[in-house]
Amino acid sequence: GEDVEQSLFLSVREGDSSVINCTYTDSSSTYLYWYKQEPGAGLQLLTYIFSNMDMKQDQRLTVLLNKKDKHLSLRIADTQTGDSAIYFCAERVTGGGNKLTFGTGTQLKVEL
């Protein structure tokens, strides 16, 4: 079955770039997602990438996918205090219905 892993905590200074990493195990055709969760709230989809892509950029967000190492990263440029949240990596195997497998989440803390 699918397994998704993330580091638990990341601290950066405001204005720096943040890089949040994720590894996954399934080698099938898959969608990989990044979600953001602010305290007391549900999850908000930030971006996603399909496994036939290497990179996707959306404003301050850049997603890199290394299929050989099954490694996914989310880079946030010019990190702001409003970016402080928990970031979840998730995987959905195509043909598997709507089943998402989530990582444990990375707590991003942005310091002044």
Next chain:
Amino acid sequence: NAGVTQTPKFQVLKTGQSMTLQCAQDMNHEYMSWYRQDPGMGLRLIHYSVGAGITDQGEVPNGYNVSRSTTEDFPLRLLSAAPSQTSVYFCASRQAGGQETQYFGPGTRLLVL
């Protein structure tokens, strides 16, 4: 659109009590899912549905029942609550056919004593 709504926001139960967590969406989405979120474990899939009348088990289905009699509603039932079911529960929905955005409700915080 109200999006995905969940009620109640917070609930305290005693062991052995039953209750239903409500979830509704007004976007005519085919797919709906229930997740639980526990510290250090991310979100885990409990049950999901790909359309009215169709449900299936996720990763952690034991102790929970679901039904999908309409497209809009996807209630989650706890038949006999246990302290291990203390968690935050999220409902989510998604349009079928290539739309990857999954919409999450605000969550229900459940405490079982």
